[in-house]
Structure formats: structure tokens, C-alpha cells
Amino acid sequence: MATPEKLAPxxxxxxxxxxxxxxxxxxxxxxxxxxxxxxxxxxxxxxxxPMVPGHEIVGVVRSTGKNVSSFKPGDRVGxxxxxxxxxxxxxxTGNDKVRAAVLTYNGKDPKQDFEPTVGGYSESIVVDYRYVxxxxxxxxxxxxxxxxxxxxxMFSALRHWKTGPGSQVAFxxxxxxxxxxxxxxxxxxxxxxxxxxxxxxxELAQSLGAHEYYATSDPSTFASLVDHFxxxxxxxxxxxxxxxxxxxxxxxxxxxEAGVPEHSLTIHPFSVLLGRHSLAGTMIGGIRxxxxxxxxxxxxxxxxxIEVVPASYINEAYERVxxxxxxxxxxxxxxxxxxxxx
Numbered sequence: 001m002a003t004p005e006k007l008a009p010x011x012x013x014x015x016x017x018x019x020x021x022x023x024x025x026x027x028x029x030x031x032x033x034x035x036x037x038x039x040x041x042x043x044x045x046x047x048x049x050p051m052v053p054g055h056e057i058v059g060v061v062r063s064t065g066k067n068v069s070s071f072k073p074g075d076r077v078g079x080x081x082x083x084x085x086x087x088x089x090x091x092x093t094g095n096d097k098v099r100a101a102v103l104t105y106n107g108k109d110p111k112q113d114f115e116p117t118v119g120g121y122s123e124s125i126v127v128d129y130r131y132v133x134x135x136x137x138x139x140x141x142x143x144x145x146x147x148x149x150x151x152x153x154m155f156s157a158l159r160h161w162k163t164g165p166g167s168q169v170a171f172x173x174x175x176x177x178x179x180x181x182x183x184x185x186x187x188x189x190x191x192x193x194x195x196x197x198x199x200x201x202x203e204l205a206q207s208l209g210a211h212e213y214y215a216t217s218d219p220s221t222f223a224s225l226v227d228h229f230x231x232x233x234x235x236x237x238x239x240x241x242x243x244x245x246x247x248x249x250x251x252x253x254x255x256x257e258a259g260v261p262e263h264s265l266t267i268h269p270f271s272v273l274l275g276r277h278s279l280a281g282t283m284i285g286g287i288r289x290x291x292x293x294x295x296x297x298x299x300x301x302x303x304x305x306i307e308v309v310p311a312s313y314i315n316e317a318y319e320r321v322x323x324x325x326x327x328x329x330x331x332x333x334x335x336x337x338x339x340x341x342x
Contacts, residue, residue, distance in 0.1 A: 007039070007121070007314050010050050014126045015112045019065035022132050024077060029120035030056030030145040031330040033176065033237070034260075036318050038106055043260070047106050047116040054120025055081040055104040056145040058135060068129045076135040078294070079104060079120065079127050080148035081284050121314070123337055133291050136298035143303035146176070146329040147294060149284060150304060154181035154233070155293040156285035157256050158188060161231045165189035170232045172216070172245065174205055177235035177258055179328045180304055182208040187300040193229070195221070222247070229253055239263050242279070246271035254278040304329050310336035
């Protein structure tokens with residue numbers, strides 16, 4: 001479906017399901033900015049073209065293998081970025097091909113002689129049941145799709161750094177990742193601050209659950225927020241001057257990188273030495289934690305804010321994502337994929 005230039009229609013053959021597999025008819029698939037960077041070769045090695053992106057998949061079970069007891073035909077389910085067998089799949093670094101994390105696309109399928117995996121911009125998918133997530137009744141299928149990447153990325157970071165009542169948490173950026181992060185942190189009981197370059201997003205941030213809003217284009221912001229936060233999560237891909245943000249941390253506070261800037265991070269040693277600050281990173285989360293996130297979102301009525309588009313609009317959607325012209329995530333309606341020209 002994808003080449004280094006643009007996406008185009010492609011017929012693919014899924015592998016035959018085995019006794020541990022679930023066959024899923026895909027209803028919706030979110031567009032993640034990492035899809036764009038991956039298909040354009042900007043996020044590491046490419047397994048090969050043509051590539052079918054998509055790792056925010058929601059659909060309905062069509063059939064299951066004889067060893068599968070946790071799902072049945074008709075169940076609403078999801079598939080995220082990757083899966084495995086250890087519970088912390090997103091950080092699996094084993095050199096053994098079988099132990100390494102299996103990416104939903106641009107990976108190698110151990111059940112198919114390590115052929116390239118084929119993602120969710122498609123009508124159906126065959127997945128080992130250990131990779132499959134149950135979509136709770138309280139979550140709409142379309143707006144649940146981005147939770148399988150954006151949602152778990154934010155949830156995993158907030159849980160790891162023990163966010164809860166009394167926590168002072170800030171998000172840099174309130175786009176695809178940040179808007180979900182604000183909702184989650186507020187539901188966990190934290191005091192949430194949104195930081196964005198634009199001075200005109202205060203009402204938007206507050207509508208998402210932020211208690212405070214500051215424009216980073218205003219130099220007074222950095223002076224007024226010194227020694228203020230326990231945790232700052234940078235959700236943007238902008239090349240920021242991190243030292244100014246590190247000064248916003250309490251003693252022992254942490255700044256977490258969730259976005260992927262174009263250039264290498266630079267930071268002065270005193271930004272970590274003074275205050276015993278930490279600079280850390282985060283990636284999605286394992287299967288168990290992703291299910292916990294979905295259940296938490298259903299309980300607290302948290303979904304992504306989305307714009308649903310037909311399959312014919314994917315290339316235009318990619319360009320709009322790069323221009324930050326979406327509020328806040330695109331989701332493809334897969335009922336439109338048959339017969340469409342991208």
C-alpha cells in the first residue's frame with residue numbers, strides 16, 4: 001500500500017490462521033504520525049516496500065482458532081503497535097527473533113517465516129490471540145482506535161512515574177498525544193498544566209481537563225514555573241531547548257520524551273545535576289497495560305478527539321498531520337477501503 005512516496009491500493013494475502021489466531025474484520029484504523037515517518041524511512045530500518053501501515057486497529061472478530069477461549073466471533077477487539085509474551089513487549093530487546101517484539105507492521109512475522117508484517121490500513125488482519133485486546137462496551141470503536149497508540153503511550157508514562165492525587169504534571173503540546181495525556185492525568189487526580197507555543201489554546205486545554213495553561217512563546221512562563229512540576233511529558237516532535245523546561249521541575253522531577261524530534265537532544269549537565277532531575281523516554285506499553293488503559297478509559301469516559309476519513313483521503317490526511325491541521329487524530333473508516341483510489 002505504501003512506497004517511499006505515496007500510498008496506493010494494494011492487494012495482500014494474509015497468512016492462514018492457526019489454532020492460536022484470531023481473524024479480525026477491521027472497522028477503523030487510526031493514523032499515527034509515526035506511520036508517516038515510518039513509510040518515509042525516517043524511523044529506522046525498513047523491512048521492505050510495499051508496506052501497509054496501521055497500528056491503531058479496532059474491529060470485530062470473524063473467527064478464532066481452536067486454542068482461543070478468550071475471544072469469540074462478534075467480539076469488538078483492538079490491535080496496537082506490537083505484542084509478545086513477556087508483559088513489557090515494547091521494551092523487549094532479545095536478539096533471538098522469537099523473543100523480539102513483533103511490530104504490527106514493518107516487522108517480521110515469526111509465524112510466516114519472518115516475512116514482513118502487514119498493518120491495519122486493510123480490510124482484515126490475522127493476529128495471535130495474545131496480541132488482541134478487548135474493547136470495553138463504553139468505548140466507541142472509532143474514537144477508541146487512537147488509544148491503542150496515543151492512549152497507551154501517555155497512560156504507561158503516567159503510571160510509571162506514579163501519577164495520582166497531588167501530582168503536578170505538565171504536557172508540552174496538546175496535539176494527538178498531549179490531548180489524551182491531559183484527559184488521563186486529570187482522571188488520575190493530578191493537577192494538570194498544558195504548555196503550548198500558542199497563546200490562544202487556553203479554553204481548548206481547559207476543555208480537555210487541564211487546570212492551568214501557559215504559552216511557551218511568552219518568556220515569563222519559564223520564570224513563573226521554576227521548580228513547579230513533578231513530571232513533564234514532551235509530546236511534540238519540535239526541537240526544544242530542554243534546559244528551560246528542566247528548570248520547571250521539582251527536586252527529583254522527571255522530563256519524559258514521548259515525541260521524536262528531528263535532531264538529537266541537547267542538554268546542559270547542570271539541568272540534571274541541580275535538583276537531581278531526570279531526563280527519560282517512554283514508548284507505548286505491553287499488552288496487559290494496554291488492556292488496563294482501555295478499561296480505565298471506559299470507566300472514565302475518555303476517548304480521543306477524532307476526524308473520521310475515508311480511505312481515499314489518507315494521503316491528504318498525512319499532509320494535514322504534518323501541518324498540525326487536525327483536531328486531534330485522523331481515523332480511517334475501513335468500510336470505505338474497497339474500490340477506493342488513494
